[in-house]
Amino acid sequence: MNYQIPTNVDNLISQAEEEHLYFKLIEQVNKDFHLANESVDIPLSILPFEFKNRVQDKILHLIQHKFGEYLNLLYIIDVSEAEVKKLDGSDLIKLSEQVAFLVLKREWQKVWFRKYY
Numbered sequence: 001m002n003y004q005i006p007t008n009v010d011n012l013i014s015q016a017e018e019e020h021l022y023f024k025l026i027e028q029v030n031k032d033f034h035l036a037n038e039s040v041d042i043p044l045s046i047l048p049f050e051f052k053n054r055v056q057d058k059i060l061h062l063i064q065h066k067f068g069e070y071l072n073l074l075y076i077i078d079v080s081e082a083e084v085k086k087l088d089g090s091d092l093i094k095l096s097e098q099v100a101f102l103v104l105k106r107e108w109q110k111v112w113f114r115k116y117y
Contacts, residue, residue, distance in 0.1 A: 003112055009101050012108050013048045022048075024111045025104070029055060032107065036073040038062065055104060060096035074099075079106050 006012035016022040023044050033040045040058050042051060062070035074084060079102045087098050 003109075003116075006105055006108065009052050009104060010048075012101070012104055013052065016108060016111070017048070019112070019115070021108075021111050021115060024115070025108055026051065028107045028111050029104070032077045033058070033073065036069065036076045038066075038069055038073055052100065052104070056096050056100040059099050059103065060092060063092055063096060063099075074103070077103055077106050079103055 004015065006015055013022065013025075016025045026042050026044055026046065030040060030042055038058065040054060042054055046054065059070070059073075062073060074081075079099075083102055084099065087095055089095050
């Protein structure tokens, strides 16, 4: 199976569903947010668009109210610092959307590699 880098959140979630790894992705997100002491407690029964929104809302909250914890979360998840620095931070909603994608993309890589390697 060749790893294909998702181009957006919808593409990423579709890949996760196709590979039967959607639940593993949710578990990984819950685990890493918990490790950062910022639990999101996402249920496995969540619909994909709600999952994406829950992660994005949590990230927006962290950016606005707990910036140190936000940076810690990115560090624990191992989101590329270079990719985050490329983002335009002038619109926090848009920024939280883009960071949520980077977070989910990194979590997806972990889940995918664990299955295939």
